[in-house]
Amino acid sequence: MEALKRKIEEEGVVLSDQVLKVDSFLNHQIDPLLMQRIGDEFASRFAKDGITKIVTIESSGIAPAVMTGLKLGVPVVFARKHKSLTLTDNLLTASVYSFTKQTESQIAVSGTHLSDQDHVLIIDDFLANGQAAHGLVSIVKQAGASIAGIGIVIEKSFQPGRDELVKLGYRVESLARIQSLEEGKVSFVQEVHS
Amino acid sequence: MEALKRKIEEEGVVLSDQVLKVDSFLNHQIDPLLMQRIGDEFASRFAKDGITKIVTIESSGIAPAVMTGLKLGVPVVFARKHKSLTLTDNLLTASVYSFTKQTESQIAVSGTHLSDQDHVLIIDDFLANGQAAHGLVSIVKQAGASIAGIGIVIEKSFQPGRDELVKLGYRVESLARIQSLEEGKVSFVQEVHS
Numbered sequence: 321m322e323a324l325k326r327k328i329e330e331e332g333v334v335l336s337d338q339v340l341k342v343d344s345f346l347n348h349q350i351d352p353l354l355m356q357r358i359g360d361e362f363a364s365r366f367a368k369d370g371i372t373k374i375v376t377i378e379s380s381g382i383a384p385a386v387m388t389g390l391k392l393g394v395p396v397v398f399a400r401k402h403k404s405l406t407l408t409d410n411l412l413t414a415s416v417y418s419f420t421k422q423t424e425s426q427i428a429v430s431g432t433h434l435s436d437q438d439h440v441l442i443i444d445d446f447l448a449n450g451q452a453a454h455g456l457v458s459i460v461k462q463a464g465a466s467i468a469g470i471g472i473v474i475e476k477s478f479q480p481g482r483d484e485l486v487k488l489g490y491r492v493e494s495l496a497r498i499q500s501l502e503e504g505k506v507s508f509v510q511e512v513h514s
Numbered sequence: 515m516e517a518l519k520r521k522i523e524e525e526g527v528v529l530s531d532q533v534l535k536v537d538s539f540l541n542h543q544i545d546p547l548l549m550q551r552i553g554d555e556f557a558s559r560f561a562k563d564g565i566t567k568i569v570t571i572e573s574s575g576i577a578p579a580v581m582t583g584l585k586l587g588v589p590v591v592f593a594r595k596h597k598s599l600t601l602t603d604n605l606l607t608a609s610v611y612s613f614t615k616q617t618e619s620q621i622a623v624s625g626t627h628l629s630d631q632d633h634v635l636i637i638d639d640f641l642a643n644g645q646a647a648h649g650l651v652s653i654v655k656q657a658g659a660s661i662a663g664i665g666i667v668i669e670k671s672f673q674p675g676r677d678e679l680v681k682l683g684y685r686v687e688s689l690a691r692i693q694s695l696e697e698g699k700v701s702f703v704q705e706v707h708s
Contacts, residue, residue, distance in 0.1 A: 343624065343626070344627070348594070348627065349589050349591045349627040350576070350580055350583070350589065350590040350591070350592065352581075352583035352588075352589070352590060353584060353587070355580060356584055378572060378573035379572035379573045379576060379594075382544070382576045382577055382580075383576055383577075383590075385544075386544055386549060386576075386577045386580065386581075387546075389544070389546035390546035390547060390549075393547070394546075395539075395543050395544065395545055396543065396544040396546060396577075397543045397544070398544065398573065400573075401596075402596065429542075430537065432537070433537075433538070433543040
């Protein structure tokens, strides 16, 4: 998605060979118009897949997921990373290991909002080692729902998350695929469009 | 806002005289079309106020704030409740006391995304005791920005948050004002429309 790649080039800050900071339009400040375009793009790629629900994770997945849900006309459920007083019943949970924080944490979705009739599109802001995506996949499967695919705003293709998900048979649609952050520069995977 | 009130009546769960659970469309599952209508309503109420930025707080404020930002054509910044590795520089912080959790926590916004040239609309999902709103007000003022008003999706009018903010001179626009949750029933404040 060219508009996203240009935004990353213009505003992304390469903090290290591993870390790209996009706090000006996705992870802290949000560009609503770009989120709408991202939502339209995900909706277009999954338009014929019979999606009934989008599952994402707080906080940075919410904006792209809601814009996708608006376009597809389906609800969005966001997994919680932190305990909520009113989120208590019928919890589906998964452990997610954070390589950056080096901590294991629980994510949770109420089973009330996912059923075995659902065909789910999982959306997240970043895909790196794939821990959050695997956690969301686990939760969706616990509900007995099926998975149409995984939509990622920014993929760090030099980390193993994508390949592992693809090997497991999941369709991964990433709107910007980063080949490398070396030498302080963002290089994208060259994709051949059919 | 009648569509929101009907949704609360149909899907809200009164957990006690103090707590209303709206996990089916706002706090856990999100109804994107309703969020768009909420965004349109906030945008309409603040259309002539010269808003340059929207400030909200993760996670449930994000969806209504982004829809409002989309309509007004301005960026959204969400305050973080939890430490982020990439959010480090130039932090504006405030302490927020949670009556429900009985804990004090820090919220933070990077000063990079707020300036003394900004005229801010603060948006949040709930207004009860007003602690989160006061925290956001403090952060916006630390940046030297001015505040156009505070947009609230659901106000618990029987708690003191609104009155305190109005006494301090802030304009509070709440789309659904709840008079009482007694006897397991949602009663709205009767408003006279001019």
